[in-house]
Amino acid sequence: MNLAEYLNKLLAIEQECTNFLTAANEKTEVSDIKNKFLGRKSELTALLRSIVELRPEERGEAGKAANETRTKIESLVNQKLNATPENAEVLDVSLPGDKFSEGHLHLTTQAIKEITKIFEKIGFYKVRYPEVDWDWYAFTSLNFPLNHPARDDWETFFIDKTEQDPKLGKRVLTPHTSSGQVREMQTGRMPIRMINISKTYRRQIDISHTPMFHQFEGLLIDKGITIAHLKGVLDYFVKEFFGPDRKVRIRPYNFRFTEPSFEVDVSLPDGSKIGKNGWLEIGGAGMVHPKVLEAGGIDPKVYSGFAFGWGVERNKIVQKGIQIDDIRILYQNDIRFLKQF
């Protein structure tokens, strides 16, 4: 071997080592490479020994170059060692993650949120009206004459035994959110696209009734509003709330404050155990009775509108397909119930 060949071999070793180091990922790999290129059995060590095969005048330069190569390789290896992370430690990935403090919104709040969002999308605004209201707003203004039997259907809680005001009558715990209708009209706003979701009260307590519950009320009044528009809004709601494959239908019914009046049904998926013949009643609706418009100071010859409403809890339970046998559980506030939602 001559000097030129010797120097070339040194260059080749340095290059090979550099390549190996570049590919290395872990400290153990780097240690192996160090051993391979600087150890007793390495090519470099062999080359150093074979310096005696060179001509004496060439040995000086060759030795110097070999030592430089050795120093270079040591430096590269150390650099790489410092830059390489510790070997990946083994971690038990099946351990449960940290527990975060879990809060819960009540099922009723979730329902109210959802319904509100659905209606806000089509331009409705949400308002609130008194829970304790005058008989006039709860009944008389809604076309229930005094002593009319239909008033009894509502099982109302009364605050007063006798009339406190000649026009307004007794104070009651509102049995329906419809008492907000005339109040909304009295604000003078026009057009009206209102929703009101509030606590309502009725004198009933059993497995399907709580004395306090929530009702949703929608009211739309403008010029040229027809039953077709009511159907449109109900159809939209039913698809958003229950599912895009669901249908809605209206059947004749009787409310004092609407004419015509309807019961509203939603179609049920096949094999459903609830409802009748594939339909479930979800609430009531109707075109606002002209007498109610008048009570609210609105001219029925110019404006028309519709109102619709239903119980919030029951429809949410149906929507989620939850098996609740006794609705009273909703307001018993058992933590084991609350934390499921």
Next chain:
Amino acid sequence: MDIKIPFKWIKEYIELNCTAKEFAEKLSLTGPSIEKYKYNELIDDEVLEIEVTSNRVDMASVIGLAREASAVFGNKADIPEFSIPALKTEDMLPIEVKVLEPKLCSRFTGIVIKGIEVKESPLWLKNRLLAIGLNSINNIVDITNYVMVEYGQPVHAYDYDLISDHKIIVRKSNNESINVLGGKEFKMSNEVLVIADNNSAIGIAGIKGGAKCEITNNTKNVFIEVGNFNAELIRKISTKVLDLRTDASNFFEKGLSPVLAMITLKRVVELILKEAGGVVASEVIDIKNFEETQKSVTMKHSLVKETLGVDIPIPEIKTILLALGFEVNVTDEFLNITVPYYREKDIEFDYDIVEEIARIYGYEKIPSILPATTIPIYNVGSDLKFEDSIREILSGAGFTELFTYSMIGERELKLSFCTEDDVIKIDNPISADFAFLRRELGSTTLKAFAENEARAEELDFFEVSNIYIPLNSTDLPKEKSTLVIASNNKTPEKAFLKVKGAVEFLAKKLGIEESLLKFLPAKLSPFYKNGSSAKIEEVGEIGLVSSESLNIAGAKVAVAVAQIDILSLFDLKNSSQKRFKPIPEFPLAVRDLAFFINNATVWDEVKTAVTQISGELFNSIELFDIYTGRGVPQGKKGIAFHLSLYSPVKTLTDSEVDLIVSEITQKLSEEFGAVLRS
């Protein structure tokens, strides 16, 4: 009202080629809701269970349903007219009827039939009654019930020979008693309308017959009464005065047409003569206290399109209305509609006619269109949105939302140290536990803790609800939307700090300036533990619940409660400005300081002193340890806090910081007996 009608009975009056199922479905979509139909072996027929809305009592009968069906199916209903045979002079028996209350009895029809045989009803009659849940008694009584179901008009039969002096007077009760059929005795105040003979009351008009003139196997002659009594009166007497609801009162209180009485009487007579024999023994009695006029309604044709959104041509409208029994006269754009007697009560004006047209036309035929009218933008509901944010923030922070009843009882009043005068009282509560409207949320929240404390380690609850503050008897109460946040913990201080932390966290997330949220130690109502409570300035209160309240509620674990008025909190938020703080240019100087200070010193005092001394260089202070264990000198407690100082113009030197720290140490030592902790 809910009624049961066998399907074949309806088919006696109208030809129908559909099944009971098809009938039920079709009718439910246009009118009365037919919920169920059950096959009954006894009569080999389906018994339909029908819900008739209270304004359509005209449909609550066999012929009413047949009439309705004829409009829906298009076949004509065949309702026969009967006539009463003429009286033969030799058959005449004396009877005199007087109606002393013409306003309360719009019609009284009746007749005497003599020589009848009271016996068991024929099977066809008996079985039909049994199939719909009525008892069979004898042929006369059964016929009166049968015709009531068939025509929707109550009928009563009296044993003629037991009517004193054969005189009948319809009058108000003079506070007399009556034994009704079935044996019960009723004391009738003078509001009650009675059917009386010359001696005493023999029936409660429109409600129930008396036992005195009961039809028995010995009855030979009967007096049949088919009357019409004032709806409001019957309703008041049956539901409020006597608490006696019967099939008859159920019909009358909804308002029957007096025209129906005579039609029904004819049918009753026909059936009695056929099934019990006998002959007519009096003139037909017909005392009329009403005007036999026909109601007319005028409707503009365009009203149909305006209401439905669909144009229905006049010929089609006419067909529908005629099928329903209306008479129609068309002139230009108007329809003049004459209302049949059985629709007098529920058809009031033109919109009622539109409903009739629409429901028979078919609601499913009306298109479904989202209203494209202007979307109104009003500045409303921002307080409701604020409440929504509060719920989101607190549930996100790990609190569980409660929904407790607005109504409370004595125990909650006791718990919250309120009296009955402080709250709204419900006049007709459903129970004593729900007799008042609450004016604070602490009591119901505490109840939730007592009930749940055995079910979970730590409980963290919140609720957003109204409280009701009575004003005076001529005003509505003030409804204040209120937030309650509460936690329990075996260590009371922990419970308190958790709730305080939640309030601070909530305020921060809502964008309320820290400086606006102040906790000022204060004595509150006895609901809160003395010395462990504070006012939250402008917005509410916070504190540990007192032992007394915990005991009353049956809670064993300490509870801390904060109650906040939401509108006040909203005001606070609206007066807060969100200011961006520029990122510090120079590094903060942070020191951890630890002292033993006098037990009586409260954190606020230390914080104020440190802040004051640090002056403009003050950046933040954070307490991270309170220590009262071993190694703490008598009468003292250990505290440790991070103090950070900042200068906007340079990096603070150690000596500058040391200076401030030594001033702090000195001040704390002078004021609070502070000793540096090693």
